[in-house]
Amino acid sequence: MDDKFLYGLREDPRPEFGHDLHRRLLDAPSAPADATRARRRIVGAPLLGAAGAAAAVIALVVSPSLRASAQGFLDLFRVHTFAAVSVDAARIEQLKSFDVDPRTLLGTPRLVLDPGPPRAFTDPAGAQAAAGFALHMPTDVPWAMRPDTLRVHGAAQEDVHVDTSRLRSLLAALAIDDVTVPTGLDGADVSVHVSPIVGATYHHEGAEVVFVQGPSPEMTLPKGVDLSRLGAIGLRIAGLSHEDAQRFAQSVDWHSTLLVPIPATASSYREVEVRGQKGLLVTMGDTPTGPVRGRWHHAGSQLMWAEGGRVYALISSSVNDVDLLRMANSVQ
Amino acid sequence: MDMDNALASRRLFLAAPLTSADWEHLYAEQLPRIYNYFRYRVGADDAEDLTAMTFERAWVGRHRYRRDLGAFSTWLYAIARNVAIDHYRRRVPEAPLEAAAHVAAPGGPEEDALRSSDAARLSALLLTLSERERELIALRYGAGLTNRAIARLSGLSESNVGTIMHRAVGQLRSRWPEEG
Numbered sequence: 115m116d117d118k119f120l121y122g123l124r125e126d127p128r129p130e131f132g133h134d135l136h137r138r139l140l141d142a143p144s145a146p147a148d149a150t151r152a153r154r155r156i157v158g159a160p161l162l163g164a165a166g167a168a169a170a171v172i173a174l175v176v177s178p179s180l181r182a183s184a185q186g187f188l189d190l191f192r193v194h195t196f197a198a199v200s201v202d203a204a205r206i207e208q209l210k211s212f213d214v215d216p217r218t219l220l221g222t223p224r225l226v227l228d229p230g231p232p233r234a235f236t237d238p239a240g241a242q243a244a245a246g247f248a249l250h251m252p253t254d255v256p257w258a259m260r261p262d263t264l265r266v267h268g269a270a271q272e273d274v275h276v277d278t279s280r281l282r283s284l285l286a287a288l289a290i291d292d293v294t295v296p297t298g299l300d301g302a303d304v305s306v307h308v309s310p311i312v313g314a315t316y317h318h319e320g321a322e323v324v325f326v327q328g329p330s331p332e333m334t335l336p337k338g339v340d341l342s343r344l345g346a347i348g349l350r351i352a353g354l355s356h357e358d359a360q361r362f363a364q365s366v367d368w369h370s371t372l373l374v375p376i377p378a379t380a381s382s383y384r385e386v387e388v389r390g391q392k393g394l395l396v397t398m399g400d401t402p403t404g405p406v407r408g409r410w411h412h413a414g415s416q417l418m419w420a421e422g423g424r425v426y427a428l429i430s431s432s433v434n435d436v437d438l439l440r441m442a443n444s445v446q
Numbered sequence: 447m448d449m450d451n452a453l454a455s456r457r458l459f460l461a462a463p464l465t466s467a468d469w470e471h472l473y474a475e476q477l478p479r480i481y482n483y484f485r486y487r488v489g490a491d492d493a494e495d496l497t498a499m500t501f502e503r504a505w506v507g508r509h510r511y512r513r514d515l516g517a518f519s520t521w522l523y524a525i526a527r528n529v530a531i532d533h534y535r536r537r538v539p540e541a542p543l544e545a546a547a548h549v550a551a552p553g554g555p556e557e558d559a560l561r562s563s564d565a566a567r568l569s570a571l572l573l574t575l576s577e578r579e580r581e582l583i584a585l586r587y588g589a590g591l592t593n594r595a596i597a598r599l600s601g602l603s604e605s606n607v608g609t610i611m612h613r614a615v616g617q618l619r620s621r622w623p624e625e626g
Contacts, residue, residue: 204601
């Protein structure tokens with residue numbers, strides 16, 4: 115007997131089943147409207163999504179602006195550099211299984227400035243006027259592409275009345291007892307603010323590149339909050355050992371470093387230099403080997419850097435890293 | 447492509463949502479794999495329902511998918527695995543080893559009909575495996591994933607996946623009724 119018997123259950127799905135399901139999906143709402151809208155409103159959401167609550171804590175610490183509500187919030191965070199933190203895939207699955215909404219780990223956010231729907235423009239001048247800042251654009255673009263769409267996302271702000279009970283519960287569920295949540299956080303009123311962001315999309319046949327830019331997010335924290343301690347909590351939740359978390363937390367300038375959680379088994383990343391600044395190049399799967407690899411790629415690269423108070427990113431699954439870096443270095 | 451949502455999810459520069467063309471391609475590519483994953487994981491009777499549930503969740507949540515965090519297939523299988531877990535929480539079907547023997551043993555007309563199908567035998571035998579073994583077998587032989595991909599999904603090491611798989615296949619082989 116060979117292994118053929120192990121494939122004995124395989125069969126193609128019924129064509130009518132496949133067609134019916136496909137039609138049903140297309141007829142269904144693409145996403146719950148409220149959920150989509152809420153996601154749009156949450157400035158930290160991209161860092162939170164698939165990486166789960168670990169990213170949530172990190173994001174809440176380092177990515178959104180936590181602005182002073184009235185008085186006593188003095189520490190300011192602005193992105194000057196990016197740092198990658200490797201997140202264990204098993205921990206991500208574990209966090210997902212807890213069904214934790216990462217956005218609420220430090221309290222339920224309340225929207226106070228609605229960014230409204232994004233506005234689309236076909237020329238940089240229109241997008242620039244809407245965004246309220248002068249756009250910087252790459253001049254060295256593969257295939258001499260020009261952006262066919264520019265979308266401007268408005269500024270957003272949310273208030274959070276800090277309640278760390280959920281965070282404490284999560285730590286308990288993860289059996290993390292070597293860190294303590296700063297007591298001074300509870301009851302603090304903080305606000306989260308993101309400035310307008312502009313995304314320019316370039317297309318060439320099956321290839322796509324998105325160039326995103328915007329003023330650095332800002333974060334202000336209640337006076338006396340130990341950022342490195344809070345960061346260490348996020349790192350522990352992300353799966354780092356106590357020693358590694360402490361070492362990492364103490365090595366990072368939490369007032370200027372945006373952490374990028376990266377699944378340990380799914381990505382590679384490296385520091386690169388962009389226009390004299392330290393950038394972070396994250397590559398998923400196999401590195402693209404050519405300029406165009408078809409319509410869909412499991413691989414993809416994202417290049418992030420900050421310069422002059424502005425943060426930039428180039429995202430593509432179809433342009434290789436060398437070309438992404440050339441694009442980045444040509445921004446002016 | 448819903449560019450509004452796409453760009454929204456790219457805030458802070460990490461997400462690259464699916465395009466419509468992506469989805470069409472992925473649906474065609476992954477439908478048979480997910481369907482067969484469930485055939486091995488829970489059996490043929492529920493495979494269509496759970497496949498549909500998986501794609502419905504993926505469709506609704508596709509804006510949350512982030513290419514920077516892994517391949518779409520990895521994301522989809524994570525959903526499928528959760529669907530399977532939910533299914534077992536609801537049903538908890540545990541089949542004793544005798545169930546497989548029953549399928550393979552001589553009996554009445556119904557048993558004869560089942561016996562005529564290797565698929566039915568294998569399906570019954572799979573129910574005798576542990577949850578984890580069945581999961582790995584489903585990913586390997588149903589979805590056609592490599593041990594490396596299974597390791598990424600399951601959080602096990604690749605060598606551990608290979609060991610468990612080897613043991614599970616050994617059990618199936620030993621219980622496989624000899625041709626007579």
